[in-house]
Amino acid sequence: MSVENLPEMIPHYTPGAERLLAAASDLFYRDGIHAVGVDTIAAAAGVTKKTLYDRFGSKEALAVAYLRGRDARWREYLEQELAQAPAGSVERILAVFDISARWALTNSDKGCSAINARAEMDDATHPVAVEAIRQKKWMRDVFAGLCREAGLADADRVADILMLLYEGGLVTVGMGTFADPFAAGREAAAAILGAARGSDH
């Protein structure tokens, strides 16, 4: 039965839809959602506008699919890389910052797609904003889970702080405020985690 409802979870796109989503992802991330027209997306994908509406129904739905696709790739990369660090260790928590730095090198030169997309929507209940906020809460819960696995007493509070450092890193990469922000974030996280572990004993 798990195979039966899999197509609902992971949509299987037609070739045209695949190219549309790839083109939209590039354009939405680079220029912003409002700044890119559906004609531009269709042309970049090498399909007609009708195909776009047949597959996705609206520009809004395509934007949500863009956010979901980016997030799915990030989650897959993160979980795969995290598996290489010893479970339940502080090193595994710190590894998130190394992984983020590597990911940012090729994927996040303009910051976080979720933050940027949220900024373009006036309403927090807009489907695009809802998806963006969902992704952020998921990431904070990843930190909280890692902290609990590492046996930290105040896992939730430490997770909040780690999330601040992580978000700051994403933004700083996008703005170019200073170089290698995730290294600074890792350094700070190590100090915080050292203190948190120390207070346990």
Next chain:
Amino acid sequence: MSVENLPEMIPHYTPGAERLLAAASDLFYRDGIHAVGVDTIAAAAGVTKKTLYDRFGSKEALAVAYLRGRDARWREYLEQELAQAPAGSVERILAVFDISARWALTNSDKGCSAINARAEMDDATHPVAVEAIRQKKWMRDVFAGLCREAGLADADRVADILMLLYEGGLVTVGMGTFADPFAAGREAAAAILGAARGSDH
């Protein structure tokens, strides 16, 4: 002579320009720059579109004025509040997070205008993006200056970390990932600054 060139630094707007900038600030921040048309701005300000172009020349210039105006208000508020904390103290550094939390209550419910504006521009050399990046570097330098005044040896590195916590707080307020992020940021900053001061002696 300082009075002579003051008008160049602080532009004196006509009444119409004043209302235009106020209306544009609200709309640009709420909906995003690309999502708001000049007709909407002019109507909200109660002036005609011609007045907008007579005063600002272009929508792009109005957007830059919007970012500059917001930043000027933030800087004024920050410097005024900072003056109430003892100079050269760690408390003064931590006060930035309290001040940010208060400011965010009434001004930053959708995150940082500079980050959000930058996200809408494809090119880092676009005037709007240039202004946004300038503001971020200024804020990092504020942290560095406060760290140096407090006598920290590794002021620049600590300033980077403080900037991450600050940026993370702004983003988290905008996304609503968790409550009261600047309190968590202050807590983390206190731990980092305690360690930095400890390593000095």
Next chain:
DNA sequence: GACCGAGTATACAGATCTGTATAGCGTGCG
């Protein structure tokens, strides 16, 4: 009294926006 600055009112140009409509082509499949 002439002039100028700030503003109103209105219309327009030319482009671009999202979304729909109509007609047809080609391939795989039962």
Next chain:
DNA sequence: CGCACGCTATACAGATCTGTATACTCGGTC
């Protein structure tokens, strides 16, 4: 064969976009 599906091609509707043009009003100031 027949037929559904994914797609192309083209045209269009109706709205909205930035920016400009023309003509006018009103208040202060030299």
